[in-house]
Amino acid sequence: xxxxxxxxxxxxxxxxxxxxxxxxxxxxxxxxxxxxxxxxxxxxxxxxxxxxxxxxxxxxxxxxxxxxxxxxxxxxxxxxxxxxxxxxxxxxxxxxxxxxxxxxxxxxxxxxxxxxxxxxxxxxxxxxxxxxxxxxxxxxxxxxxxxxxxxxxxxxxxxxxxxxxxxxxxxxxxxxxxxxxxxxxxxxxxxxxxxxxxxxxxxxxxxxxxxxxxxxxxxxxxxxxxxxxxxxxxxxxxxxxxxxxxxxxxxxxxxxxxxxxxxxxxxxxxxxxxxxxxxxxxxxxxxxxxxxxxxxxxxxxxxxxxxxxxxxxxxxxx
Amino acid sequence: xxxxxxxxxxxxxxxxxxxxxxxxxxxxxxxxxxxxxxxxxxxxxxxxxxxxxxxxxxxxxxxxxxxxxxxxxxxxxxxxxxxxxxxxxxxxxxxxxxxxxxxxxxxxxxxxxxxxxxxxxxxxxxxxxxxxxxxxxxxxxxxxxxxxxxxxxxxxxxxxxxxxxxxxxxxxxxxxxxxxxxxxxxxxxxxxxxxxxxxxxxxxxxxxxxxxxxxxxxxxxxxxxxxxxxxxxxxxxxxxxxxxxxxxxxxxxxxxxxxxxxxxxxxxxxxxxxxxxxxxxxxxxxxxxxxxxxxxxxxxxxxxxxxxxxxxxxxxxx
Numbered sequence: 001x002x003x004x005x006x007x008x009x010x011x012x013x014x015x016x017x018x019x020x021x022x023x024x025x026x027x028x029x030x031x032x033x034x035x036x037x038x039x040x041x042x043x044x045x046x047x048x049x050x051x052x053x054x055x056x057x058x059x060x061x062x063x064x065x066x067x068x069x070x071x072x073x074x075x076x077x078x079x080x081x082x083x084x085x086x087x088x089x090x091x092x093x094x095x096x097x098x099x100x101x102x103x104x105x106x107x108x109x110x111x112x113x114x115x116x117x118x119x120x121x122x123x124x125x126x127x128x129x130x131x132x133x134x135x136x137x138x139x140x141x142x143x144x145x146x147x148x149x150x151x152x153x154x155x156x157x158x159x160x161x162x163x164x165x166x167x168x169x170x171x172x173x174x175x176x177x178x179x180x181x182x183x184x185x186x187x188x189x190x191x192x193x194x195x196x197x198x199x200x201x202x203x204x205x206x207x208x209x210x211x212x213x214x215x216x217x218x219x220x221x222x223x224x225x226x227x228x229x230x231x232x233x234x235x236x237x238x239x240x241x242x243x244x245x246x247x248x249x250x251x252x253x254x255x256x257x258x259x260x261x262x263x264x265x266x267x268x269x270x271x272x273x274x275x276x277x278x279x280x281x282x283x284x285x286x287x288x289x290x291x292x293x294x295x296x297x298x299x300x301x302x303x304x305x306x307x308x309x310x311x312x313x314x315x316x317x318x
Numbered sequence: 319x320x321x322x323x324x325x326x327x328x329x330x331x332x333x334x335x336x337x338x339x340x341x342x343x344x345x346x347x348x349x350x351x352x353x354x355x356x357x358x359x360x361x362x363x364x365x366x367x368x369x370x371x372x373x374x375x376x377x378x379x380x381x382x383x384x385x386x387x388x389x390x391x392x393x394x395x396x397x398x399x400x401x402x403x404x405x406x407x408x409x410x411x412x413x414x415x416x417x418x419x420x421x422x423x424x425x426x427x428x429x430x431x432x433x434x435x436x437x438x439x440x441x442x443x444x445x446x447x448x449x450x451x452x453x454x455x456x457x458x459x460x461x462x463x464x465x466x467x468x469x470x471x472x473x474x475x476x477x478x479x480x481x482x483x484x485x486x487x488x489x490x491x492x493x494x495x496x497x498x499x500x501x502x503x504x505x506x507x508x509x510x511x512x513x514x515x516x517x518x519x520x521x522x523x524x525x526x527x528x529x530x531x532x533x534x535x536x537x538x539x540x541x542x543x544x545x546x547x548x549x550x551x552x553x554x555x556x557x558x559x560x561x562x563x564x565x566x567x568x569x570x571x572x573x574x575x576x577x578x579x580x581x582x583x584x585x586x587x588x589x590x591x592x593x594x595x596x597x598x599x600x601x602x603x604x605x606x607x608x609x610x611x612x613x614x615x616x617x618x619x620x621x622x623x624x625x626x627x628x629x630x631x632x633x634x635x636x
Contacts, residue, residue: 254569
C-alpha cells in the first residue's frame with residue numbers, strides 16, 4: 001500500500017494543503033483562505049473533511065502516515081502556533097491536537113521556513129548538503145538552519161529567527177516584533193520598500209517610483225524598475241544585499257554552512273538580490289570562511305514547495 | 319582493564335596534557351611550554367615520550383582508547399591546526415597524524431572552545447543540557463556551540479567563531495583577523511583593555527589605572543579596580559557586558575540555547591561581567607526568547623578543564 005502524508009503550509013492570507021508521496025510528488029492539492037477563519041477549529045475541520053473524503057475515495061488504496069504543518073510561530077515541541085503576528089488566531093493554538101481529533105497519525109508542526117528547509121533538503125538543491133541555511137524572503141524574513149543534516153530547533157523549538165538579529169544595536173528601523181534594527185526591517189519585501197523610500201528622500205534621481213505611494217508600492221514594482229535601469233531601485237537592491245551579506249557573514253561564523261538558499265517573493269528578483277549579497281558576504285567573512293559558501297535560489301516550486309516540505313517533515317522527524 | 323584517554327589542551331604559551339578516565343578523573347597531568355617548540359614534531363615527541371613511558375609503567379594496567387586535542391584553529395575534519403595566529407607553527411600542521419606515528423589509537427582534534435564545551439557537557443554545568451553555548455573569554459573570544467547534544471562543526475569543521483561576528487558593520491575596532499568591529503575586539507581580556515583606554519580618554523574621573531601603560535595593563539588590573547569601586551573600570555565592564563549581551567541576543571536567535579557558559583580569564587570577573595551581559599541580553603532579545611536563557615560561569619577547573627574536555631571528546635566523537 002502506497003504511503004502518503006498530508007502537508008499543510010499555513011500563510012497569513014492563504015494556506016495550501018495536499019497529499020504527497022515519499023518522492024515529493026503531489027497527488028492532491030487544495031487551497032483555503034486562512035484569513036476567513038477566525039476559529040482555527042473550523043479551519044482544521046475544513047481541511048479534515050476534504051482529506052477524509054479523499055482518503056475514502058480516490059486514495060482509498062493509500063495509507064496516511066502522518067501530517068506535516070508549516071505555520072508562522074509554529075512550535076515543534078508543543079505542536080502549537082504561538083502568538084502569530086500575521087494570523088487571526090490569538091494566543092496559543094494547539095493545532096496538532098486539533099488535527100489529531102480527525103486523524104490517528106503523528107503530526108509534526110514547525111515554522112514555515114523550517115518546512116521549506118526540509119523540502120529543499122529532500123527534494124531540492126540542498127539534497128546531499130548537510131549544513132545549510134534557507135531564508136524565506138517574503139513580507140518578513142524567515143529562516144531554517146540545518147546542521148549536520150538536521151533542523152536546528154533549539155531548546156524551546158523556536159531557533160532560526162535570523163530576521164530578528166540586529167543590523168544595528170539599539171537603533172535602526174522599528175520592527176513589528178517590538179525591537180529596533182532587526183534584519184527583516186531591511187531585508188524582506190517590506191524592508192526593501194523602506195530602503196527605497198529612504199533613497200527617494202535622500203537622492204534627486206528621477207524615478208517613476210516617485211509616483212507610487214508607500215502603501216501601493218510592492219517589491220515587484222522595485223524589481224521591475226531595477227530591471228529597467230532605475231538608479232534608485234538598483235541602489236535599493238544593492239543596499240539590501242549589503243546588509244544581508246554582512247549578517248550572513250555572522251551566520252556563517254556561527255554554523256559554517258556550505259550553502260544558503262533563498263525562497264519566497266523577494267528571492268524571485270534573482271541576481272538583483274543574490275549578486276550584491278554574495279559580494280558583500282564574501283567581503284565581510286573572516287578569511288577562514290571565504291570562498292566556501294554558495295548562495296542559491298531555492299529550487300522549490302513557488303506555489304506548493306513549502307507544502308511539499310511540510311509533508312516531508314513527517315518522514316524526516318518521525 | 320581500565321579505559322583511559324589522553325587529553326591535550328594547546329595554548330599559545332603553555333599546553334597541558336594528561337591521562338583521564340571516563341569520569342573525567344585526571345590520573346596524570348603535565349605541562350609543556352608550547353612556545354619553546356618551533357617544530358610541532360618535537361612538541362609531539364616530547365608528549366609522546368612521556369606518555370609512552372607512563373603507559374608502560376605506572377599505567378600498564380590501563381588501555382589508551384584515544385587522544386583528544388584542543389588547539390587554536392583546530393580542524394576536526396582534517397585533524398590539522400591551520401594558520402593559528404597565536405602559535406609559532408606556520409601554515410597547516412597535521413597534528414593528528416604526528417600523534418598517530420606514536421599511538422595506534424583514534425585522534426580527535428578540534429578548537430579549544432569546542433573541547434571546553436565537551437568538558438562542560440560531560441563533567442560540568444551543562445550536564446543534561448542539549449542546547450548551549452560555551453564562551454572562552456581569554457586574550458580573544460572563542461566559542462563552542464552545542465545543538466541537540468552535539469557540537470556544531472559546520473561543513474568545514476570551523477563553525478563557532480562568535481569572536482568574529484560583527485558588533486559594527488564595516489567600522490569599529492581593528493581585529494587581528496583583518497576585519498573591523500569583531501566581537502572579540504570588545505569582549506575579551508584584550509577588548510576590555512581597549513574599552514578602558516577609550517574611557518580614560520573620554521572621561522575625567524580620577525583612576526589609578528591612569529598610571530598603567532597599555533602594554534602593562536591586564537584585565538585583572540581592571541577587575542581589581544572595579545572591585546574597589548573605580549568608576550572607569552566599572553564602566554568598562556558595563557560596556558563589555560552591553561556589547562556581549564547584544565550579540566548573544568543574535569546567537570539566541572540562531573540556535574536558541576538553554577544556557578551560555580563563560581570560561582577563561584575574563585570570566586573570573588564573575589558578576590562584574592555576567593550581570594551586565596544578562597541584563598543587556600534580555601533587553602535585546604525578541605519576546606519569544608526572553609527569560610529563557612541562563613548564563614553561568616563554567617564549572618570546569620581553571621588549569622586543566624580544557625584538557626579534561628579534550629580527553630572527553632574521544633568518548634563523545636568516536
